[in-house]
Amino acid sequence: MAYIPHTERDRQAMLAAVGVGSLDELYQAVPRDVRFPDLDLPEPLSEMEVMAEVQALAEANVDTRHYACFLGAGAYNHFIPSVVDHILRRNEFYTAYTPYQPEVSQGTLQSIFEYQSLICNLTGMDVSNASHYDGATALAEAVTLALAHHRGKRSTLLLSPAIHPHYRQVVRTYMQGMQVKIHGDESCCTGPDDLIRRLDDQTAMVAVQYPDFFGHVADFRALAAAVHAAGALLCVVVNPLALGLLKPPSAFDADVVVGEGQPLGIPLSFGGPYLGLFTTKNEYVRKMAGRLVGQTVDSRGQRGFVLTLTPREQHIRREKATSNICTNQGLMALASAVYLSVMGKQGLRKVAELCYHKAHYAAEAIRRVPGYGVWNEGEFFHEFVAKCPKPVAEINEILLEHEIIGGYDVGTDYPELKDHMLLAFTEMNSKEEIDDLVSALEEASHD
Amino acid sequence: MIEPLIYDLSSPGRLGVSLPETDVPPHALPEGLVREDLPLPEVAELDVVRHFVRLSQLNHAIDTGFYPLGSCTMKYNPKVNEDAARLTGFAFTHPLQEGSTVQGNLALMYSLQEWLKEIAGFAAVSLQPAAGAHGEVTGILIIRAYHRHRGDAKRTKILIPDSAHGTNPASTSMAGLQVVELPSDARGNIDLEALRRACDDTVAALMLTNPNTLGLFEEHVREVVDQIHACGGLVYGDGANMNALLGVVRPGDLGFDVLHFNLHKTFSTPHGGGGPGSGPVGVAAPLADFLPGPVVEAVEENGSEEAPLYRLVMPAQSIGRVKAFLGHFGMHVRAYTYMRMQGKSGLRAISDHAVLNANYLRARLRDTYHVPFDRICMHEFVAEGRWEQAPGVRALDVAKRLMDFGFHPPTNYFPLIVHEALMIEPTETESKETLDAFVQAMKTIAQEARDDPEILHNAPHTTPFGRLDEVRAAKELVLCCRPVEMEKAG
16 A cells, blocks of 8 residues: 555554454445545556556647747746756655744745745835635735725726736636626726726726736836725736836836736646735735745854734634635745745846747737738737637647647627737747748738 | 844946957947846856855755645655656647647647546546636636626625635635635534535535534535536536545546646645746636647547647637747646556546555644544644643744744644644655654654643744744834845945
């Protein structure tokens, strides 16, 4: 039996110490008629057999190591320096639990403190928690913060339509038991001015994305001023990698900044585990969900770290807690801390610039292909929407024949944007790959 | 020796990574939107490696020593799982890829759904929730949606025993429902009389952890479930303690309607210093349409050999997405690998030995530590860390002293219904020798508590850090550090 060290002799000695004659006798409290069901499950396999099986499953996929990938839409194919996974594989990190006993958990605690610091410095915000499940759930928790801040007196939420569709869906799932009105995202293409027009004394929070789902980057200062004048909070959903180049949301006076940390050293892994970033201003720290690590000293006078402000949390506060979150994304937060450390000031800027230049090179080329166009107006970062001459699914099928994973079909979520493809570019896409994409797109338009 | 902060190691101009130059013509940067300063550290790769390796060495972990943390199931995390999750075909697939290009992933997720259904006796499973608490709020939202769909919107109460995890009431509040707390009886079961009084047509569900947080199997589970069903409510199972039930009993067979699994407890995916976890939710047939999606379904044979065999679908009455994309796929791969190796017989052996280990520790410690609900337990039990003969000693002191013996302390001060609780969960992967050494340490500590309590009050003595000042941390609130230049600039 894999991973069970007991010998027959151990078992007998232990059963005798307990005072029962067999393992089965340990389950007297379980109703007899349903005890020991005959499960319809496969028999055990050895490690080498299992590894062969999962290898075969893995190889049944098309992956971004063998195909060029231009798919983004919230999850991005970036370079991850080797050092990141080597640190994640440290047994002392990945086989530890939540650092409830700080004397034997300083490794985890200091790493989280450094993660909090790196994320605060990247976003320009005052405080970061120790992580949420992903960008979407972090946004949902930001809504909860805003509702708590207004103590139930404001219950309207304005969502920009250019926030990732999954994120807006998750917010609605989280809020279905609350008396909250959510609007602003009925049509694909309304901008900040539409959100400003909808502000009133019931607005608890306005949320926008930067860069937005379509890749646009815009200055939100005017929006922030209007939101604050109306007494509401402004939440900005970010791609943290873009902040290697772009002004941080603190420059727009954002109150809450959330986002998906996956671009910071976390593999695509078919959608998870990723990393929910959550930062805010000092004044909202006690309304914030999730764990926080704070600095202190130990009995010997050494600087050390502990989980702090725990009275906000479920294990103390129970039904009055700021959230139910317990397990978070600890190891993914460590991945991003290692990534940001090794990339550093110059590396992150360089990666962000590479993404930006490649996307703009591609946009210029695709603009010239007959039948295609660039839908975006204004500035964009590393993603843009291409107008296509035929359904996106048909084009993607042809791209696959060229070993290219094509873009996201925007029409799936925005019916107005049928035959529009969202394309993402990163430092992983060489000029040659982009040129191949452009010629494959051209070929696809002929058929 | 304390480890400096990563920012303290920074030196202007130092590089930690090599990156290519751009191979496309540079494009003018967006005017007015480029940041002036990027306050990240500037360190070499070796600085980063040494820093984080040294930090790691300050941790206690399963791979360094026994970790009997109650309710957390700190079992061995097999290394093959880590290799499986990192296979190129898994780690480098994008969640929005066309279904035909990710059939391997979908096949794996489908099998995992099927096995979880079979193990717990449910009709359908969604793998989307990210953690146990996330599964809880998902389950409560499913229950809420089910009642409302039937036009029964007055069911707004969730009954929760006083021994429950704090996440249960917190999840209930998040779903917009009201918590009604139920007391436990003298044997650690739900007080049936209190349950009877609470049951009416405003009850949406009971949240039941079984075995409960005392490690005890609910002796009247049938009566409890029948009582709730009789008043039209549903039964939610907190699957945190499933490690005791594999091949022993299926919650679905006991009448549970919803249950979340903790893949990071029962199915050996690592805890990662606090996460990521994975909290799939299983439901009985009437609730299947309400699951969050997408879920994976097998496609009917249509004669075409080219057709994909699996696809993603949204359940008909779904509560919606609970996170972006598909759930913690990396954790699904690990759990799949583990379950495939264990198979049917291995799963039963897991529970047998988890329960044997817990009872063995209970039997060996019950004369030294008071066990308030002292009967055959399941995978864990709760003792008290206090003695009349040692009035100044608390469970916290016992916990801290255990560190000097190289053991991680049990969970303390939970469940709330036991004074000075020490909640001990050894798991099946620990040997008799390890358990005996733990018993010896616990007995030594009990003796010290009477003879020389100061040793306990000042513990730990041998760890790199002594007790930390939590009051100061909360009062002074230092939650992040800035680069040295910014600190100087004020």
